[in-house]
Amino acid sequence: MIVPNHVLEMLKRVRALYYQDGRETRMLPDDAAHSPFRGAQSASAASITGLWEALRNQGKARGRSQSILADPETLANAETYSGNIENMIGTVKVPVGVVGPLRVRGLHADGDFHLPLATTEAALVASYGRGALAATRSGGISTAVLYEGVLRSPAFVFDSLLNAGRFVDWVVTQVDDLRAAAEATTAHGRLVSLEPIIDNNVVFLLCRFTTGEAAGQNMVTIATDALCRKAVDDCPAKPLRWYVEGNFSGDKKATSLGTLTGRGRKVSASVTLPEQVVQKVLRTDIDAMLDYGRVAGLGALLSGQFGAQAHYANALAAFYIATGQDAACVAESAVGFTRIERREDGLFCSVTLPNILVGTVGGGTALPSQRAARSLLGLEGPGSAAALAEVTAALCLCGEISIVAAMSAGHFTSAHRKLARTR
Structure with missing residues (x-):
């Protein structure tokens, strides 16, 4: 048998489900109207209560879910969460x-x-x-x-390897100005390393920051964005497009x-x-x-x-x-x-x-x-x-x-x- 038995068994189960209760049509796109849901960027007792009312109107608030998640202490301190979450409906208690x-x-x-x-x-x-x-x-x-050092790795896309090289050649001569642009955004972050990586017409800049007493994820993102904008504005070799993170840094991976x-x-x-x-x-x-x-x-x-x-x-x-x-x-x-x-x-x-x-x-x-x-x-x-x-x-x-x-x-x-x- 070329196809392993466990693969054949898995296909048998999927096939049986697919033809059960009309699921072959259920998996097709559905253009039926849906009820809009307006969130809240800032948290307050009023915004939490309003979101629960919207959930109830859509039949999603069941049993004691509101009283458990939006307990009195959470409502009393709701504003303290505004900088950490959107569409807040309460807090979860973990032992x-x-x-x-x-x-x-x-x-x-x-x-x-x-x-x-x-x-x-x-x-x-x-x-x-x-x-x-x-x-x-x-x-x-x-x-x-x-x-x-917390890494951020912006990426710059050029039309050719030649212009990518010109960009890197310019960057290494302008480190002081780029560092100043980055560090102007933070009282605690410091750019301690800037390493260019070239893959043909794409350039990654490995930007490593110290972040004081903070973990610093947002801090280095904002600082790196300022560095990138300075580079794009001043460098003669202009990228076609750029991204503040090119998925090179290992952030959450x-x-x-x-x-x-x-x-x-x-x-x-x-x-x-x-x-x-x-x-x-x-x-x-x-x-x-x-x-x-x-x-x-x-x-x-x-x-x-x-x-x-x-x-x-x-x-x-x-x-x-x-x-x-x-x-x-x-x-x-x-x-x-x-x-x-x-x-x-x-x-x-x-x-x-x-x-x-x-x-x-x-x-x-x-x-x-x-x-x-x-x-x-x-x-x-x-x-x-x-x-x-x-x-x-x-x-x-x-x-x-x-x-x-x-x-x-x-x-x-x-x-x-x-x-x-x-x-």
Whole structure:
């Protein structure tokens, strides 16, 4: 059989659905009139109530959905969300657990931290808590921000390779003026690198910015736009068209570029677990963890994973949501490398994440719930974003330690059965 059986079975199921209940015509375009829906760019109690009325008129507001999403506290604080969302109809409550104390001994972060995690996944907080306990009993996690810079990659399309080359030749002689145009848009962003990439008649400019205490996604977009407009206005070689982002930077995507050069903050974290901690806290042994680590490393290699790690995304999604970070950045932040090695004094465990995008100001960090959750960390003021990035990497390391231990000891399934209660 040339066509695999699972493909034939899938086609059989699709074919049966297609000819059921007239679905072959249902999938055709439908030009019937539809009810218009007017949104609201700014949030207020009145705008939220008005949107719910429109939803009811269209038969979409059912049961207690309005009272649950648009609760009294949300309505009372509606204006605070105006800079973060459009068409606001309420807030969603996600359970928040706490992990800690987690001892971090870093270049920027130093202390015992309690970390809020917003998640609906049973066993996740318990697992990270166990890793934090093991790391803290081992003296804490050493961390360092190794590199910093948020990328934006505008693209310029020319009529020929020759004019693309002329544009690049002009750009490298005008860096000071282009930097000034970009930095005039922000009090905190700084252009630290400008690298042209040519693909025949298309030029990408890799613009790397430091962003102070903010994650800086919007900051670098606005600054890059100003840089591009300055270049287009002043350069004799005019592009046919240009775009503020050419999909080269790795924004919200796992890429080879991000893995190698980083986007945001590149952070490394490590701890050495004594044998006694591995046995008493993690309920396994060093050799068992090393054995599983070799198999997991092979799995990462064979599957073509960007980096080699177990589940950074679990920590990042829960921590980003709880503290008001851009949750979509988990797509690129969850790239990195986990290592475990035997040392004379125990099991050395480390993670390196090249794309941690976090901030202590801007974005959703000032929203009521997120600000309250972030206050547990006590990270404010100069250097706080770098400290937050180090804490984030330390949290990811806790998860790697715990899951490798659970897999190596055969406890992974039983822990989920117990804590998730086989729902």
